[in-house]
Amino acid sequence: MSKANVIRVTSEQVIARVNARLASYLAEQRARAAALTPRAAELVDALTELTMRGGKRLRSVAIYAGYRAVKDATAEDPDPTTDVAAAVELLQTYLLIQDDWMDDDEERRGGPSVHAALSRQCGDPKLGASLAILAGDLAVGSAFELLHGAAFPTHRAAEARAAFTAMHFEVVCGQQLDLLDHPDVTLTHHLKTGSYTVRGPLKLGALIGDASPEQLDALEHIGRPLGIAFQLRDDLLGTFGDALATGKAVGNDLREGKHTSLVAEARATLGGDARDRLERVLGQRDASDAQLQEVTDALETSGARARVEAQLTAQLREAEDALDAAPFAAAGSDLLRELLGRIGLRDR
Amino acid sequence: MSKANVIRVTSEQVIARVNARLASYLAEQRARAAALTPRAAELVDALTELTMRGGKRLRSVAIYAGYRAVKDATAEDPDPTTDVAAAVELLQTYLLIQDDWMDDDEERRGGPSVHAALSRQCGDPKLGASLAILAGDLAVGSAFELLHGAAFPTHRAAEARAAFTAMHFEVVCGQQLDLLDHPDVTLTHHLKTGSYTVRGPLKLGALIGDASPEQLDALEHIGRPLGIAFQLRDDLLGTFGDALATGKAVGNDLREGKHTSLVAEARATLGGDARDRLERVLGQRDASDAQLQEVTDALETSGARARVEAQLTAQLREAEDALDAAPFAAAGSDLLRELLGRIGLRDR
Numbered sequence: 001m002s003k004a005n006v007i008r009v010t011s012e013q014v015i016a017r018v019n020a021r022l023a024s025y026l027a028e029q030r031a032r033a034a035a036l037t038p039r040a041a042e043l044v045d046a047l048t049e050l051t052m053r054g055g056k057r058l059r060s061v062a063i064y065a066g067y068r069a070v071k072d073a074t075a076e077d078p079d080p081t082t083d084v085a086a087a088v089e090l091l092q093t094y095l096l097i098q099d100d101w102m103d104d105d106e107e108r109r110g111g112p113s114v115h116a117a118l119s120r121q122c123g124d125p126k127l128g129a130s131l132a133i134l135a136g137d138l139a140v141g142s143a144f145e146l147l148h149g150a151a152f153p154t155h156r157a158a159e160a161r162a163a164f165t166a167m168h169f170e171v172v173c174g175q176q177l178d179l180l181d182h183p184d185v186t187l188t189h190h191l192k193t194g195s196y197t198v199r200g201p202l203k204l205g206a207l208i209g210d211a212s213p214e215q216l217d218a219l220e221h222i223g224r225p226l227g228i229a230f231q232l233r234d235d236l237l238g239t240f241g242d243a244l245a246t247g248k249a250v251g252n253d254l255r256e257g258k259h260t261s262l263v264a265e266a267r268a269t270l271g272g273d274a275r276d277r278l279e280r281v282l283g284q285r286d287a288s289d290a291q292l293q294e295v296t297d298a299l300e301t302s303g304a305r306a307r308v309e310a311q312l313t314a315q316l317r318e319a320e321d322a323l324d325a326a327p328f329a330a331a332g333s334d335l336l337r338e339l340l341g342r343i344g345l346r347d348r
Numbered sequence: 349m350s351k352a353n354v355i356r357v358t359s360e361q362v363i364a365r366v367n368a369r370l371a372s373y374l375a376e377q378r379a380r381a382a383a384l385t386p387r388a389a390e391l392v393d394a395l396t397e398l399t400m401r402g403g404k405r406l407r408s409v410a411i412y413a414g415y416r417a418v419k420d421a422t423a424e425d426p427d428p429t430t431d432v433a434a435a436v437e438l439l440q441t442y443l444l445i446q447d448d449w450m451d452d453d454e455e456r457r458g459g460p461s462v463h464a465a466l467s468r469q470c471g472d473p474k475l476g477a478s479l480a481i482l483a484g485d486l487a488v489g490s491a492f493e494l495l496h497g498a499a500f501p502t503h504r505a506a507e508a509r510a511a512f513t514a515m516h517f518e519v520v521c522g523q524q525l526d527l528l529d530h531p532d533v534t535l536t537h538h539l540k541t542g543s544y545t546v547r548g549p550l551k552l553g554a555l556i557g558d559a560s561p562e563q564l565d566a567l568e569h570i571g572r573p574l575g576i577a578f579q580l581r582d583d584l585l586g587t588f589g590d591a592l593a594t595g596k597a598v599g600n601d602l603r604e605g606k607h608t609s610l611v612a613e614a615r616a617t618l619g620g621d622a623r624d625r626l627e628r629v630l631g632q633r634d635a636s637d638a639q640l641q642e643v644t645d646a647l648e649t650s651g652a653r654a655r656v657e658a659q660l661t662a663q664l665r666e667a668e669d670a671l672d673a674a675p676f677a678a679a680g681s682d683l684l685r686e687l688l689g690r691i692g693l694r695d696r
Contacts, residue, residue, distance in 0.1 A: 036539060037525060040524060102481075137520045148510070158496065168489040172482050173381060175482055187384075187385060191384060
């Protein structure tokens, strides 16, 4: 294969392909459900609505970048990563449904969360939550179904399935630590977010491209800091972000008492009254806007925000250094560099 | 292979092997979780506790029976069904955890349900429920991991994975219908219980044995009525069973307002006062023992119990007729016949 034939694919093209695949797959699932009984289609509708309402599809881009990092592709190739990308997006749907219910989050991606929508529909919060969990169940089952049909080289398929279940295992453990306000925020990030946002997707893409052990190792060295960077950015957006861009109410993280990196930094430095005010507002769902503003200001003036931003920069630099040293194909390296930028600078 | 070498394996031997595999697999999972962080081991402990506390392992026996129906085995063979049987048992753990939380059931298998135990531990019902859902998540992830490693013939593995995801899809849809009190109780049974209790396991076992299309078809004809019979028996036990044997409080189904086959039959015939009394007690968690007894008596005197028992007998006969006509190996037929008896006569 001559270098001249190697094609460049943009993130936007990857995202469009994944969206098309998700739409066609979910339409098939809906038909299957409706064939069992019309009501079952409602569950598929609920998860479809959330899945197609947006989302950054960063994981799909990471999968494709991981693939292209280890394999040149020509125009003739169909994209072999689309099914596993759709699988990971549906894994995310399932995790978001559960996460929103666990955190009592009413909004997601600029619309109602699944349990909130279903509770409103049936007028019974417990039934709505139960149906949301079932919609999540369908989503995770669909994720595995797509994984099973994905185009891994035969001799790497078992490894890929193991990577997927390992990713699932880590993210569930990370969610547990998050619920328990585990003091090691970096570990929580690493497990809850890094696993299936960056590290897992990069590995799955690379396995589709039949990566060498050295290449998998290099991707792990990029993915680990990048996953933590993603979550640090998420924490910053959850307190200082624009509600319109993030699709979530501002101040949510504070109102929910989330044990974010910002809170950890603030706790480590704030003393006296400022610390007391933080603890009083944290987890208070009915905190006033003025109270939230006061705490947000304290996170700024105490230097907590600046320190989290510095951590973010350091993690991104670590990922960048690992990328510079990696034995990757040029098109894949470029996509990975773009992914670093997206994660570092995203506003939603 | 001479017929003389064909070995007989009892259900008890199958169950012992599956229990041993579950114990060793869950110990590995616990070690993996503890290596991430000690707290994660608590989730594995919660699902292990429920999994190993008993359960009839009917599904494991069905898998082995399906396997032996299509394949003779000699003493030299290791049992290739153990991993997929453990997978289906963990799928059940996940379903039971969710089901108990959805139904607010505090007891299961003679001990606390997972959400009840975890809620008590942390003193917060919502957090306990969330952690229970996460324990269920680990269980379903484990089920898929075991499935991925199961010993299907290479050319049947994709079909087996598809059978597993189809089974998962059906049971989730069935659970939805159950929550919604769907009027078609038979359809609900077929999807919620039949799918993963009998039909799915028989098929998975048969695929390990590389079954012919005719054999798969015959198993479907046995599995469908047998799955419905299983649920009818469950309904009878839920109202007339012995709490000590079932591991659940008697009258639970009535207190929870479950739309069982008994209730459907009673509604079709009870009139006037008796019908009013039924509706008043159904779903009343604080119904007195005297009220429950009155309704239970009405289910008897109205003939609802007798009609459900007649349906059960008819479904068992249908399964038996299908078995008589099936092109199966003798040892497998015997195990299937034993399974029919277990399902028809079980007291827990």
